[in-house]
Amino acid sequence: MSARAGIVVTGTEVLAGRVRDRNGPWLSDRLAELGIELAHIGICGDRREDLEAQLRFLAGEGVDVILTSGGLGPTADDLTADVVARFQHREMYLDAELEQRIAAIVEPLLKRWRNLDPEAIRISTRKQATIPEGAEVLGPAGTAPGLVVAPAPGRDGAVVVVLPGPPGELHRLWPEALATAGFREATANRSSFEHEMLRMVGIPESEIAETLRIGEERIDGLDELEITTCLRRGELEVAVRYEPPARGAWEGLLGLVRERHAPNLFSADGTSVDEQVAALLSGSGRAVAVAESCTGGELAGRLSAPAGASAYFAGGVIVYADEAKVRLLGVDAELIKRHGAVSAPVAAAMAAGALERLGAGAAVSVTGVAGPGGGTEEKPVGYVCFAARLADGSALARELVIPGERADVRDRSTTVALHLLRRLLRGESADL
Amino acid sequence: MSARAGIVVTGTEVLAGRVRDRNGPWLSDRLAELGIELAHIGICGDRREDLEAQLRFLAGEGVDVILTSGGLGPTADDLTADVVARFQHREMYLDAELEQRIAAIVEPLLKRWRNLDPEAIRISTRKQATIPEGAEVLGPAGTAPGLVVAPAPGRDGAVVVVLPGPPGELHRLWPEALATAGFREATANRSSFEHEMLRMVGIPESEIAETLRIGEERIDGLDELEITTCLRRGELEVAVRYEPPARGAWEGLLGLVRERHAPNLFSADGTSVDEQVAALLSGSGRAVAVAESCTGGELAGRLSAPAGASAYFAGGVIVYADEAKVRLLGVDAELIKRHGAVSAPVAAAMAAGALERLGAGAAVSVTGVAGPGGGTEEKPVGYVCFAARLADGSALARELVIPGERADVRDRSTTVALHLLRRLLRGESADL
Numbered sequence: 087m088s089a090r091a092g093i094v095v096t097g098t099e100v101l102a103g104r105v106r107d108r109n110g111p112w113l114s115d116r117l118a119e120l121g122i123e124l125a126h127i128g129i130c131g132d133r134r135e136d137l138e139a140q141l142r143f144l145a146g147e148g149v150d151v152i153l154t155s156g157g158l159g160p161t162a163d164d165l166t167a168d169v170v171a172r173f174q175h176r177e178m179y180l181d182a183e184l185e186q187r188i189a190a191i192v193e194p195l196l197k198r199w200r201n202l203d204p205e206a207i208r209i210s211t212r213k214q215a216t217i218p219e220g221a222e223v224l225g226p227a228g229t230a231p232g233l234v235v236a237p238a239p240g241r242d243g244a245v246v247v248v249l250p251g252p253p254g255e256l257h258r259l260w261p262e263a264l265a266t267a268g269f270r271e272a273t274a275n276r277s278s279f280e281h282e283m284l285r286m287v288g289i290p291e292s293e294i295a296e297t298l299r300i301g302e303e304r305i306d307g308l309d310e311l312e313i314t315t316c317l318r319r320g321e322l323e324v325a326v327r328y329e330p331p332a333r334g335a336w337e338g339l340l341g342l343v344r345e346r347h348a349p350n351l352f353s354a355d356g357t358s359v360d361e362q363v364a365a366l367l368s369g370s371g372r373a374v375a376v377a378e379s380c381t382g383g384e385l386a387g388r389l390s391a392p393a394g395a396s397a398y399f400a401g402g403v404i405v406y407a408d409e410a411k412v413r414l415l416g417v418d419a420e421l422i423k424r425h426g427a428v429s430a431p432v433a434a435a436m437a438a439g440a441l442e443r444l445g446a447g448a449a450v451s452v453t454g455v456a457g458p459g460g461g462t463e464e465k466p467v468g469y470v471c472f473a474a475r476l477a478d479g480s481a482l483a484r485e486l487v488i489p490g491e492r493a494d495v496r497d498r499s500t501t502v503a504l505h506l507l508r509r510l511l512r513g514e515s516a517d518l
Numbered sequence: 519m520s521a522r523a524g525i526v527v528t529g530t531e532v533l534a535g536r537v538r539d540r541n542g543p544w545l546s547d548r549l550a551e552l553g554i555e556l557a558h559i560g561i562c563g564d565r566r567e568d569l570e571a572q573l574r575f576l577a578g579e580g581v582d583v584i585l586t587s588g589g590l591g592p593t594a595d596d597l598t599a600d601v602v603a604r605f606q607h608r609e610m611y612l613d614a615e616l617e618q619r620i621a622a623i624v625e626p627l628l629k630r631w632r633n634l635d636p637e638a639i640r641i642s643t644r645k646q647a648t649i650p651e652g653a654e655v656l657g658p659a660g661t662a663p664g665l666v667v668a669p670a671p672g673r674d675g676a677v678v679v680v681l682p683g684p685p686g687e688l689h690r691l692w693p694e695a696l697a698t699a700g701f702r703e704a705t706a707n708r709s710s711f712e713h714e715m716l717r718m719v720g721i722p723e724s725e726i727a728e729t730l731r732i733g734e735e736r737i738d739g740l741d742e743l744e745i746t747t748c749l750r751r752g753e754l755e756v757a758v759r760y761e762p763p764a765r766g767a768w769e770g771l772l773g774l775v776r777e778r779h780a781p782n783l784f785s786a787d788g789t790s791v792d793e794q795v796a797a798l799l800s801g802s803g804r805a806v807a808v809a810e811s812c813t814g815g816e817l818a819g820r821l822s823a824p825a826g827a828s829a830y831f832a833g834g835v836i837v838y839a840d841e842a843k844v845r846l847l848g849v850d851a852e853l854i855k856r857h858g859a860v861s862a863p864v865a866a867a868m869a870a871g872a873l874e875r876l877g878a879g880a881a882v883s884v885t886g887v888a889g890p891g892g893g894t895e896e897k898p899v900g901y902v903c904f905a906a907r908l909a910d911g912s913a914l915a916r917e918l919v920i921p922g923e924r925a926d927v928r929d930r931s932t933t934v935a936l937h938l939l940r941r942l943l944r945g946e947s948a949d950l
Contacts, residue, residue, distance in 0.1 A: 097748065098746035102556075111534075126561065127562075129558065131557075132746055136557060202722075203725075252749065295641075323536065382819050382821070382823065386815025414833070
């Protein structure tokens with residue numbers, strides 16, 4: 087029986103959808119690495135009774151450890167430490183040593199901001215240094231300390247790890263949390279799970295459902311695998327988790343998927359198309375250039391996101407206007423007039439132009455109708471043309487009608503462009 | 519007493535952090551518009567007992583309506599309809615009419631994909647047409663129907679609205695869900711809440727905490743306002759919710775914030791800096807051009823994201839290499855040699871170059887060290903230079919050291935660039 091965990095993300099701004107929660111997913115990854123099973127993530131507002139309800143729910147589900155994020159700031163709506171103290175039957179007290187440490191952190195900030203009220207700072211510091219008795223203190227990172235709070239002596243229940251809301255601060259405190267006595271005792275029982283991930287492109291979910299049904303007949307122990315499938319950004323992901331003795335069933339499943347879906351399976355080791363393209367470019371000595379219209383910079387943004395991208399990302403040109411396509415990329419104005427700005431010939435000319443103008447070894451281009459306006463019967467919203475080209479003249483092209491709203495069309499177009507570039511760099515054809 | 523709701527997002531891929539949940543925040547917005555109070559969002563994996571636990575938890579919290587998303591697909595891990603049926607004490611049955619409707623939707627897909635197994639499709643269709651007795655059927659959008667399932671006759675409890683996981687499908691079914699008898703009866707008691715949002719830039723959270731403390735002394739009825747503050751993408755947001763009689767307290771708070779933080783308050787009506795820049799550009803007849811290095815396309819992506827951006831977004835150039843800066847933007851190579859690629863003079867020359875090369879009326883540029891490598895003592899990771907320029911020669915510049923990891927530096931840099939552009943378009947100075 088593996089240790090089980092729950093996560094509570096607090097914050098009215100998260101509950102209200104104004105801020106995207108990045109901590110739940112990040113903590114979920116960390117727990118998986120540790121072999122701790124995550125049962126639930128709960129999101130609630132900055133209200134005492136709602137946070138208490140979440141803690142009670144998770145405790146009732148029998149988890150060994152509860153991770154909270156948020157509610158450690160200096161304002162009155164930051165009440166996590168206080169709620170957790172009460173939940174664990176512990177008193178709050180002002181930790182004078184912690185108050186001094188926070189004051190020392192705040193001091194340089196006082197110089198950076200003008201006209202701050204020192205009394206306001208003192209009150210904030212004191213609030214953040216008031217913690218549950220017996221808590222193990224983490225950090226602080228930023229000005230808020232993290233806390234590991236076990237149930238009061240003589241009581242049973244989950245240990246609560248209280249972490250700050252800002253993701254950078256939470257990341258910095260996490261290793262300290264793992265090292266505390268409270269966390270280690272609560273999570274002593276860990277199973278080791280294997281995690282596998284298959285990624286496919288150009289295949290509907292029903293085909294995988296059928297493959298899994300066939301697998302049930304053919305593969306011994308398939309039910310020992312926890313399999314989840316998911317459509318995401320135009321790709322199909324199949325995630326598989328199992329305990330080591332079920333390795334044979336996993337290998338059977340992998341074989342079956344390879345047998346039935348070889349052309350669609352682009353990743354059997356969990357790597358994303360972004361990572362594969364980065365590796366292909368790094369290894370080739372080629373720098374890549376981008377020419378995009380409807381994706382408006384998002385394709386370049388995705389290619390340049392990884393650390394170290396400057397080694398293989400030459401740059402890009404974003405051209406909406408026809409004139410800019412001519413001027414910045416050397417696209418023939420006649421070509422645009424004849425075929426339209428959204429057309430396969432213009433996509434090809436954009437890739438060739440980016441390759442030449444940025445002195446790159448590879449180029450990829452996108453031109454399309456992202457919507458909501460601009461569609462015609464012949465070229466509806468979602469119609470997008472792609473081209474990829476290498477310095478040696480080899481090239482691939484695709485055109486597609488991509489379903490969805492403007493943001494979806496833009497996002498999925500970046501995925502299609504990355505796959506086209508991947509196939510060209512691997513010397514494959516464009517067709518799936 | 520307002521109607522209360524809870525949301526359950528199912529999906530092991532969401533729980534495991536592989537997919538970002540977009541449905542919770544979207545549904546949260548819709549509920550707020552309706553004056554229905556959202557108490558909790560829960561995320562759990564595709565496991566029967568975990569979904570049941572979430573439903574029980576929300577029912578125990580006394581919510582009137584539970585919205586679920588996900589788990590309606592054709593694979594065996596899609597079990598929401600079945601779990602909800604049991605929760606509401608209703609049997610599952612195959613709805614023959616629904617089966618025919620889904621089959622009609624699937625038919626064109628059969629032509630699009632090659633080599634599909636018709637039997638696999640039939641099984642999938644039948645699974646998706648098997649629903650709880652007495653359920654009101656929504657859609658289908660995609661191939662999965664939504665469901666509104668009230669408790670079985672003679673039983674109390676929340677109505678459960680079962681929605682599909684893909685955001686586009688969920689959005690399409692939502693208006694139908696609102697129109698069902700089950701939803702309308704469950705949410706008959708709605709308060710009308712007012713929602714306000716203040717956005718500030720260049721101010722720490724402790725200053726707002728102090729302003730709220732002053733407000734408690736000076737403003738009658740301040741405790742009738744539900745106030746949450748949040749740091750986000752380098753901005754400080756203050757969200758305020760109140761019932762109409764508390765309007766006077768809100769006006770008092772707004773007055774106090776204007777009095778204490780006028781230079782930092784850039785939005786009192788909830789508009790984002792993105793929306794303000796879009797409005798300023800639309801109204802000016804100016805198109806904007808972008809020149810970026812460390813943000814790698816993300817600034818252009820943000821400027822071009824709104825529907826209708828093609829009216830005012832001229833395009834952009836992404837230049838990592840020095841040579842590209844010279845070639846594509848006409849930056850003087852001597853200037854780069856003298857000051858370095860990450861410097862205020864080069865940022866200014868990049869903006870001027872983008873303005874000229876893209877024939878734009880406004881331009882904004884970013885050059886910086888996003889990290890993790892490339893930092894020096896003089897120009898550490900996070901050091902970023904910004905420039906904005908109009909065709910009439912007026913210009914603003916900033917330089918900053920932005921804290922955080924690579925993704926944070928890139929993201930916050932786009933926010934700073936938008937603020938600089940906003941101030942220039944409004945004829946303000948760069949200094950805060």
